[in-house]
Amino acid sequence: MDCTKCQSLIESFLKQSLTPVENEEFIRHVKGCSDCYGELEVYHMVNTVVTQLDSGSEEEDIDYKETLARMLSRADTQKRRRRFARYVFITVVVTLLIIIYFLIRGIVF
Numbered sequence: 505m506d507c508t509k510c511q512s513l514i515e516s517f518l519k520q521s522l523t524p525v526e527n528e529e530f531i532r533h534v535k536g537c538s539d540c541y542g543e544l545e546v547y548h549m550v551n552t553v554v555t556q557l558d559s560g561s562e563e564e565d566i567d568y569k570e571t572l573a574r575m576l577s578r579a580d581t582q583k584r585r586r587r588f589a590r591y592v593f594i595t596v597v598v599t600l601l602i603i604i605y606f607l608i609r610g611i612v613f
């Protein structure tokens with residue numbers, strides 16, 4: 505993913521409307537690119553302030569760097585969860601195949 509593409513996805517990332525693959529590529533790029541990270545920080549800050557104004561919330565001491573880091577690590581956790589779910593799925597399928605294999609053998613022999 506290049507910077508132009510990455511920066512065009514910032515708003516979608518903040519709205520959490522990227523596809524899992526886009527999300528993964530976006531985070532990988534942002535973590536390695538200070539330009540895009542800076543851009544994301546600004547959008548995130550503006551986004552948070554606008555959301556706050558909309559909701560009439562008066563929380564003043566928001567640590568934007570902290571909330572952004574949390575957002576990025578949450579996305580990382582989701583990636584790990586998806587990988588774990590795939591691992592569990594494969595394990596279940598393999599186990600079922602083994603059970604089916606033995607059932608068929610049991611019936612045949």
Ligand SMILES: [Zn+2]
Binds near residue numbers: 506507510540
């Ligand atoms: Zn970049």
